[in-house]
Amino acid sequence: MSDIIPFYGACNPDLFSIERSSMDRSGKIVDFLNAHLPQGLILDIGAGNGFTARRIRGRRIICLEPDPDMIPSDDDLLWVKGSAENIPFHDSYFDAAYATFAYFLAGIDKSKGLAEVERVLKGNGTIIIIDNFGDDEFTSFSSGSISEGPAFYHAHGFTSQVLHTSFQFASLEDAHTLMSSYFGEDTMRGNIKQEYEYKVVAYTKLVCAQGALPTYHAFGTFGTSPAEQALGPNASGDR
Numbered sequence: 001m002s003d004i005i006p007f008y009g010a011c012n013p014d015l016f017s018i019e020r021s022s023m024d025r026s027g028k029i030v031d032f033l034n035a036h037l038p039q040g041l042i043l044d045i046g047a048g049n050g051f052t053a054r055r056i057r058g059r060r061i062i063c064l065e066p067d068p069d070m071i072p073s074d075d076d077l078l079w080v081k082g083s084a085e086n087i088p089f090h091d092s093y094f095d096a097a098y099a100t101f102a103y104f105l106a107g108i109d110k111s112k113g114l115a116e117v118e119r120v121l122k123g124n125g126t127i128i129i130i131d132n133f134g135d136d137e138f139t140s141f142s143s144g145s146i147s148e149g150p151a152f153y154h155a156h157g158f159t160s161q162v163l164h165t166s167f168q169f170a171s172l173e174d175a176h177t178l179m180s181s182y183f184g185e186d187t188m189r190g191n192i193k194q195e196y197e198y199k200v201v202a203y204t205k206l207v208c209a210q211g212a213l214p215t216y217h218a219f220g221t222f223g224t225s226p227a228e229q230a231l232g233p234n235a236s237g238d239r
Contacts, residue, residue: 040095046102084113137197
């Protein structure tokens with residue numbers, strides 16, 4: 001079985017461009033990564049077209065991407081072909097790693113990929129995983145869950161922080177194109193507008209050096225919605 005999750009970005013670059021420009025237009029995800037990633041050599045897991053990597057400041061980024069068709073031909077980032085489950089670097093190589101809506105997705109067995117990421121991190125290296133949180137206007141249009149929930153991450157020593165952002169489109173036409181593609185014409189009929197409330201969750205873990213005791217960090221203040229409160233003591237929220 002392939003460890004590469006099918007993704008539409010390479011075969012529909014125009015739709016992917018709308019997604020990347022409208023998702024979190026205010027930049028809260030990138031701001032979080034810039035605030036919490038350490039200095040040093042950083043691995044971007046499932047880097048896509050490098051959208052996030054180009055916005056990380058003051059670090060050396062290596063982009064890991066399984067689909068060569070996603071990689072821009074004129075890009076000056078450093079690219080390596082590989083997946084979360086097969087990272088082509090030796091042990092203790094990176095200071096940190098992050099994934100934004102890649103591999104660590106709802107319904108995917110993430111254990112092997114997480115173990116592989118931890119293998120290539122130095123002691124006290126940082127992992128940050130960004131995913132849909134749910135409990136918002138954007139995900140309410142989905143007929144099924146598109147968020148994993150915190151149980152897996154909290155069981156593996158992650159803390160969690162909810163980031164309140166939005167999908168903000170440049171035009172109603174772009175909104176219709178993306179939202180109808182995601183959720184269907186029937187669902188979105190009468191529901192097209194230029195901005196939708198959207199929540200994401202940042203899971204963060206400090207990978208201990210061998211033999212060291214774990215240290216956990218929480219950021220910000222606790223969320224206020226029932227879903228955010230249900231994250232428990234490992235959670236915090238940010239508006």
